Structures are given as C-alpha cells and as structure tokens.
Amino acid sequence: MKRQHIDKTVQSGFLLVALFSITVLLLIMVFLFIEGLPILDHISVKEFIFGKYWYPTDDPADFGIFALILGSVCVTLLSGLMAIPLGIMTAVYLAEIASPRVAEIVKPIVELMASMPSVVIGFFGMAVVAPFIQELFDIPVGLNMFNASLMLAFMAIPTICSISEDAVFSVPTALKEASFALGATHFETIVKVVIPASLSGICTAVILGLSRAIGETMVVLMAAGGAAMIPGSIFDPVRPLPASIAAEMAEAPFRSEHYHALFAIGIVLFVFTFIFNLIADYISHKFRQVGEASL
C-alpha cells in the first residue's frame, strides 16, 4: 500500500472513532429530551420549575421542583463559599510561597484528593461528619445542607486548587520582578499583581469546581438529608436535583408521569451545567490578560 493511502486510512479511522463517541453523547441527549418533555403534557413549564411541592407518588401528584432546584443551588453556593477561598489560597501558597520541596510533595496529594471516589466522601459525611455536627451545633439531624456542602467543598477544592495553581504559576517572572523592583513586598505583589494577572484562570477553576459540585449525585444523596422542602436554614435537610433522580428512578413506573418528570429534572440539571460551562468559557476568553509585553 502506498504511504498516501495509509495516511488516508488512518485519518478516516480517527474520524470514525471521533464521530462515534460524539454520536453516542448526542443520542443520550436526544433520549433525555424525548423522555423528559412529555411531562409538559401534564404540567406547564412554570408550574414545573416554580411549583413548591414535590409529591410525585400522591394522587393527584405534585411535580413542582422549586425546592429541589433551591436545594441544589444552596448546597452549591454554600460549598463554593467554603471551597473557593480555601482552593485559591492553597493554590497561591503552592505556586508562590511554598518552597519547591514542599510544593513537590503537597501538589500530588491535592491532585490525589480529586480522585477520591464520591461514595467514599458521601459515606464519610454520613458516618463521621453527621454525628459530629449534630453534637457540635446541637441539631436534631446531622444529614443536612451544611453537611452536604462541606463534603462537596472537599470535592471541589482539588479542582479549584490545581487549575488555579497552574494559572498563578504561569504569571511571568518579569511581572513579579517589576513589582519587587518598585519596592512592593511579596504579599503586595501577590495581591495586586499575581492574582489579577491570573484572574481568568482562577475564575475558570472556580466555575469548573462548582459545576462539579452541582452535578455531584452520590454525596448529596447520602449526606443532604433528602427532604424535598424549601430550606429555612443551613441545618435543614435538602434534596438536590441529582439526588432526586438517583433515589426515585428505580421506583418510578416506566413511562409514567413520575418517570418523565425525573427525566425533565435531568434536562434542568443539564441546562445548569451547560450554563456553568458557557460562563467558564466566556470568562476565560474575556479576562485573558497577556502578561508580558508583546513587541
């Protein structure tokens, strides 16, 4: 066979493989919409999204997912509140302050944390954290929004930290030297030069970390308490979107209203993560600062 032919064959081979995986993903998406949209025959979009009651097995059933959405949003925000400062500060420490020896040891450990199976983190939340916060804050149940957020924060920190670390590390030495040469201290240089110059990378890291938290199922299923109600405090149990799907799918009769409603929750979740990724993409392009002078 001629070399040109081999080249052509290899190219087509790669094209086929690429098309295959994209097609499969596309089909899953189509399936999601086919199975989710029929719920709109029974209930309007507004009632579905903003309905306060989720009683899918009652007669007549209520399919309002507002409490579930709120559960997801609250858990994600609260975990972000914990994970964002910790993740970014760890990243700055590793990239700027830690001695190379320390960074060499700590960096792989942080990345290892990212590979911890979520079921292990969920189990830890249930078995260790729940009784502890129950005792500490003197509350009736330890499985609640706070617990789930804490566990999700643990999952988001490695993502936020390692992506931010790359961004902080790639700030050109020339910029830092310019700052030092003007009589700035190391801390001033970090706060006023290094972090602003790596802001786009840090924002991307935050969004990716949070989108991991909002899509996470196992941890919220195990640690969030599972009550489909609008939370009044951070110690109330909540039922985020992914947890509802995972918990109820097995008992929902095939092609019933409940079944379609769960798929529709999947669509909502898909829209959420999709928006997160769009924002991440937008920010990383919008705030991209070219650090060094371009001649």
Added chain:
Amino acid sequence: MDSNIKMHTQALDFFYGAFQALYNISIDFIENQVTALIGPSGCGKSTYLRCLNRMNDLIPGILVKGQTMLDSQDIYNPSVDVVSLRRRVGMVFQKPNPFPKTIFENIAYGLRVNGIKDKAKITQIVEKSLKQAAIWDEVKDRLNESALGLSGGQQQRLCIARALAVDPEVLLMDEPASALDPIATQKIEELISTLSSKLTIIIVTHNMQQAARVSDRTAFFYMGKLIEVNDTDILFTKPELKQTEDYITGRFG
C-alpha cells in the same frame, strides 16, 4: 571627589550555588552620572547589576560577598530593609514588562505600595513621571486604557516612568533598548541623558555605540571579572589593556 560617590562595590564576589559568577568587582558610581557596563553575553554584567538592588535575592541558593555601599550603608547588612532599598534603587528591565493594568495604574502602583493614598497627589505624580519619561503627550488621552496596547518603545518608556514615580536615587537599566527599534532606542537614549542630571544611572548594554553615546564612565566585564573601568571617552579611545581594545574594536566577543 569621594563625597560624590553615590554607590560603590568593594571586592564583590557572587555565587550561584557552587558556581562563582563574579570575581572581586570594585566600581565607584558617581552621583548624577551615567555608568555603562559592557561585555560579551554571559560575562556577569546583568548579574552584577541585579546585585545593586538585591534582585538576585529572589533566586534560591545565591551568595554575595564583599561590600556594596549605597551612600554610607552596606545594602547587604542584615538590618537593611530590602523593600525600601528597592524603592531607592529603581530598575528597568530588558523586555518592557508593564503590568496588565491601565497606563495610569501602572504608574500609580509603585506609589500605592509605598503608602501614598492621596488621590490628587497620585494623579499629579503620574503626570509628572510620564512627562519625565517623555511619553505624556502620547498617552495623556488614554490613561485608562490597557498599557499592553502601547508599542514596545512606548511600553519601555512607561516602565521608565513607573520606575521614576517612586523617586529613586539610582536607576538600574538592564539593556533597556535591546528589544526596541532604532527610533525607540534613540528616544530612550535621549531620555537617559536628560535623567542623568537628577539621577545616578547604571546601564547594562550590548551596544558599544550606545555606551559611548550615553555614558560618562564605562566598565568592561569579561568572564565574571572587571577588566577595566574608566571615563567613557578614555576607555573608548585609549584603553589601557589590549583585551579591552580588542573587544571595543570588535576583534572578539
């Protein structure tokens, strides 16, 4: 004469770990004069320059021996505050390195980190510094635009303005024009001449014509050693050593 010496090093040795980069360098820098450091690449002239504002401190594993005096103070004395030393001894780098901020903020940065909070005063110093660096007319209408939109030569003059804003006594320049075109280079050289009436300037350059044009005194480095230092017109016309003559006439290097 002695009272005019702004800065000097006495028997300065410099080590990167086990490697000795500078041997026994003694130079006097006279107040309000321009001193040029010349020599082939890797001869240690940039390393030497960076000893004078302790910029080398940022590199782990370095060692400096000998005396480095600014006025009557040894800048390597443990009691010296490096941060305030660097405010007194400013630096301009080889590649223009403006911050990815607005033109105004680039200049205001040094003032803010040195504790000036008064907005009117900052605005006034920003204007004064940009004028000193002969770039005010080009940027006065776009102070709030990003400094990265300027040309390379403008960026370098902005960096000079940024260094001047904190009112240094000595200005170190590390090949400030090597990345610029001839016209931008000429502007920088004119600027150096103007500034030398108020400042002590030490400039590293690869370009011997540039050294001859801008400096009052010139020091020739080779392989980490100071070969010869003298008034520029003497060094370039009647060098004492054959090695210096060979270099400035282009027979090696």
